[in-house]
Structure formats: structure tokens, C-alpha cells
Amino acid sequence: MLDIRLLREQPDVVKATLAKAGVEASAVDAVLVFDEKRRGVLAEVERLKALRNTVSKEISTLKDADVRNTKIAEMRVVGDQISTLDKQVAELEAAQQAALLDLRNLPHESVPVGADEEGNVVLQTIGTPRQFDFAPRPHWELGESLDIIDFERGVKVSGSRFYILKGKGARLQRALIQWLLDLHGNQGYHEVYTPFVVKEQCMWGARQLPKFRDNLYHDAEEDLWLVPTAEVPVTNLHRDEILDATQLPINYCAYTPCFRREKMSAGRDVRGIKRGHQFDKVEMYKFVHPDTSYAELEKLRQDAEESCRLLGIPYRTKVLCTGDMGFASTKTYDIELWAPGQDEWLEVSSCSNVESFQARSTNIRFRPEPTAKPEFVHTLNGSGLGIPRTMIAIMENYQNADGSITVPEVLRSYMGGLEVIK
């Protein structure tokens, strides 16, 4: 969430910045109105509490029973007033909080302004798409003919948007996960294995709730939520902690499956494994000093790009415009792999700086100096590649005329030396 003080002190700046992402100024005013009312009532109730505290201490020393009883009666009235006002404060605070949680993060000044994905800017395109001397096939055809992806049985077992990986296909996925974790480990990310279900509080902290409720799977009985990305448990690793400044930046990488209901994408990308309800992903995550977060964003992006480069597949990097960026992000790079069979660029990584947006709602801080007051850290997240889309790109770029698939060099040692899936 945003800093309420920033809204109070520079409302015009906040409004102007949010306007670039299509947010109405009234959304900011709503927060401020509640805030002002709340602070008014708070001042009054605190004055009464101060009075009660003083008189209560006095009462303990009073010997005269009459005076004592008079004071007690007075304080009983004060106590009633306090509880009434306390309730008002709580209500106003909840309303203010709800309005504040509704505000997205402020786009960074370097982000291009735009209404939707049309406004995104391609920064670079690396590698040359391979020239085929045959018509490249889409991965779903290759997967079925090689019998490494089984769509029908996936649907039989779990419904639409589920599939079964078989044999070399399952192994290719496992190889990718392992290779990526090793690669990120060498890049300085500390590997963690987290639960795949989390408490509701974690979803709020990572700002999945309240906005993305419709996209999440939820176990009502245990009040646990299936993670839509490793970003959720990893963000919450350090919830309510004051981190040691000398340890920053803290870099993590984590493999998890990701579960998404995809309600918003009904009918989109229904073929193949591009958009399933369950997919695997390796995620990179950084807790950093605020001064360094934009430099860290560049490193994060380069680390993600390196995996694309090592796979030997053409990729391009885009900076997302204000209208297409995620809710929590101040600046986002998308990295896309070329998929010749589907004839499209596939988003395999999204690298974002969220500054203190998540740190504030999860209360993750550090001390700039040993005796200084704690400040919020900045956090960044980036996919160390979404696995199914990377698989698509591998299958379609490395396919051969006979329908076999050459295993990229870097993955062979993870597949027992296998060179071709046929």
C-alpha cells in the first residue's frame, strides 16, 4: 500500500502520478477524507484517555472515600465516551484502510505513459528467429505426436486448462526447473522451498487480495490459499521483521507450482500449455535498500535475460506502460521468448520493482544505521522463467522436420545426456 503521509503531504503529486495509470483523483480524496475525520476523533479520544490515566493514578492514592467515589463516577462517564469514540476511530480507520488498499502503486517517472498494452515499448530484441525449411508446428501438435503432452487425460483428471506431461516431456520440465535454480544460485540467489498454500494474511500482504480474489484458489475449511506465484510466500518470509542492513540485498529464488483460476481470461489461450490453472515457475525475489532498487531492477532483468540467452532462443524485452503495469509495480519489464509454431512472442518473465508497496503492507523494515529508526525495504520480483511457456519456446524453436525436438545444450546434462526427444 501507499504511504498515507505521502497522500497527506503531496496529494497533488500523488493524483497526477496515478492519473498516468488511469486512476481518478477522487480515489485519493476518498482516503484523505476518512483520514482527516479519523485524526479529529483520535485527538479527542486521546485527550480523554490522558485524563483518565491521570485521574486513575490519583484515585489509587486517595484516602477520602467520598472524593474517591466522585472521581470514580466521573471516570466511568469518561470511560463510556472513550469506548464510543474508540469505535468511531476503528470504523474510520477501516474505511480509510480499504480506500488506501484500493490505490495502486505510483508508476516510476521513467515509465512510458499509455492506456493499455499498445503503449508498451520494446527495448531490445536479441537473437534472430530461425529460418525453417519446413512449416514449424505449434507445440500442442508436437507434444501430442511425441506423446509427451496429454491434453485429453489432463481434462479427464482435472478439467479444462489441465494437462499431463509424460516421459521426456515431464523430464524436460524437471530439467528446466533444476537448471534455472542452479543458474540463479550462481547469480547470487539463495534457494528456498516454501509451502504452496498460505494464510489469508499473506495474500493481503503480497497484495493479491483484495484485487485478485477471483483468480485465487481457496480452501475454505482451513482458510488456506493456493499460491498464484512464489512471490506470495517469499514476500511473507520476512513479514514483521527488521532486517539487518548489512545483509541487504537479500536475494531469493524459489520453485513453486502456481495456481490460478483464470476467470479473467476465459476463452483466451485455451490451446496448449500456455495458460493453465496450474503451472510451474521459478521466481527471483529481492529485499533491497531503497537507494538501490532501480539498479537492482536492472540486475534482475539481466539475470532473467541470461536464462533466455543461454537457452539460445530469440527474446525481446519490453518496458510496460503505465496502463499495462501490475497493480503493485512502479516499473515492470516483460521478457518474451519467440515461439515460431504459434507465431507469437510469449511472456516468460515479468520483472518488477514494487518499492515499499509490499514491504509496507507486510511490515518489512531495516535500520539504515545501527541506531537509526527502521525504514521499509524495497522489494522486487521477477520470474526466473515461467516453465510451460519456456517449454513451448523450446519445443517450437528446437523442432526438427521429422517432429523430433533437439534438447538445448544447457539442459542435456539435466536429462541424462539426452540430445533429441523423438
Added chain:
RNA sequence: GGAGAGAUGGCGGAGUGGUCGAUCGCGCUCGUCUUGAAAACGAGAGAACUAACGUUCCGAGGGUUCGAAUCCCUCUCUCUCCUCCA
């Protein structure tokens, strides 16, 4: 799933109705001493909101009371033993 115990500051651990935001120990920071370090000695230090006064925070939420870390209720979590299990 059954039985019991517990949750207090970075850690350990006191505190059962009124200067308790909290004794004490360890750890930490600074200083004295020392060539340097250790030891010893001295000093300091929780968090949130607030311009400030002040208010709030002893797992969470509610209640009793003039006043709650302390009494009552609910919940969550942790530990021990048993049961079960990959």
C-alpha cells in the same frame, strides 16, 4: 485425532489489579582502561501514531474495572506425550 503445558522486549526469563513499557541475565551500542584485544568498570538502547503534549502496544480479538501484562470469554499459534502417517 486424544491428553497436558505454554505464548512477555534481539534471546532467556521475572512479574497475578494501581509510577510496569515492564526486575534481572545474556547479547548489542558507546565510553574509560589497553600498543591492540579480552576482562573489568561506566553509560545507552523497544515499536507505532503525533509538530508537540500525549496515546497505544506484554500472541490476536472481545469483556469486567475508575484503572488490566495481571481477572473472565473466544480464537490462533508453539511445545511435550500418545495415536496415525509419506
